[in-house]
Amino acid sequence: MIRVELPYHLRNLANVGAEVQVDVSGEVTQRAVLDALEASYPVLRGTIRDHLTLQRRPFLRFFACEQDLSHDSPDTPLPESVARGKDPFMVVGAIAGG
């Protein structure tokens, strides 16, 4: 089980708590985790990644294990402690005022 931490507005949208768990078969990458997250919560499609390009939305960042993974390739394996379910993969809203 992969732990995914969501920002406030996406929790409300998906009607979940701060953290959800998703199953990922195969290598645990950003793409695999987000695919699994969107499959479990279709309302999140388009809110984290662009529908067509699947690129991260500009005002969101991805953190895990005190690292900023926002600019990593979506196919780079996530840290082992995320893959083992010890640490969460965090979707974070960038601080941008308002």
Next chain:
Amino acid sequence: MSNVRVLVGTKKGAFVLKSDGKRQKWEVNGPFFAGWEMYHLKGSAADPNRLYASQSSGWFGQLIQRSNDGGKTWDAVDNKFVYDGVPGTHQWYDGTPHPWEFKRVWHVEPSLTDPDTVYAGVEDAALFRTTDGGKSWHEMAGLRGHGSGPKWSPGAGGLGLHTILLDSKNAGRMYIAISAAGAFRTDDAGTTWKPINQGLRSQYIPDPTAEVGHCVHRIAMHPSRPNVLFMQKHWDVMRTDDCGESWQEVSGNLPTDFGFPIDVHAHEPNTVYVVPIKSDSEHFPLDGKLQVYRSRSGGNEWEALTNGLPQRDCYVNVLREAMAVDKLDKCGIYFGTTGGQVYASSDAGDTWAPIVRDLPAVLSVEVQTLS
């Protein structure tokens, strides 16, 4: 007895205001979608309990919400707005080509006859339609395919398609308006479109009478007289009597003809309302006095309506989507401000009172008259 439901979109959520036909006591429900920008909400004329709402955020993008119970509960529907084919370019602010990019939905317009059919006006400007209640959206590509798209440029708020008017007497006819491209009409249900901007004059474009490039802020129509349209342009209040083939200025004695919303009395097709704003550089009322202006003659002769509105130290704006009318007798007029007030008049504008004073900045106001 009839009831009134006012759908209010704000910078930080949506609100549903309810009253009976007297429109004196109001129930305020919300915020719905707290923290999100709610650009526009509108109910279906074919099923008043079917509502659609545009929900967006700079962080999380666009969502469309649908309610089947008059706004008590909502469900997200499809939010995938993909331009048909290769989107191409429009003009950027400096005149250079800029790629078409979807940003948000400015306006939702349910069909007059089918609650599952809805039109959506989006930024960057295009018209989308769903025929399955929002499960899927498809661009009506004939509009951007008209050929003038590369000459469209954004207004200060973006290149948004904000006005969608459906002709109740001619199912094939529809009007739309884009800031800053102008007004367009289709007579074949959206397959082909023509710009209808003859008579508009805009000093901020190289050719002031160009076919496209005009910053139309809002167009209003009375359903009984769909050939007659009233327009609040960036500057100038305009009128057409021939479906947009030609426009005449009807600003008349308005103290300033800059503004955003415009609407028509529910029972008097020649009675029109605007909210004059000082200028495009100073988006607030003249002299700190919030005044609605009413013309009972279809333009040119205007009277200030001030009873109940602040007449000193008022520096709010009233945005293009933020005025609506009900169908009761007497006609109710409603508008919201960027200061968070929603004002209502239950006597066609003669007197006003706030329904609420302290909402987030109001982006849109729509009214449903329910029996």
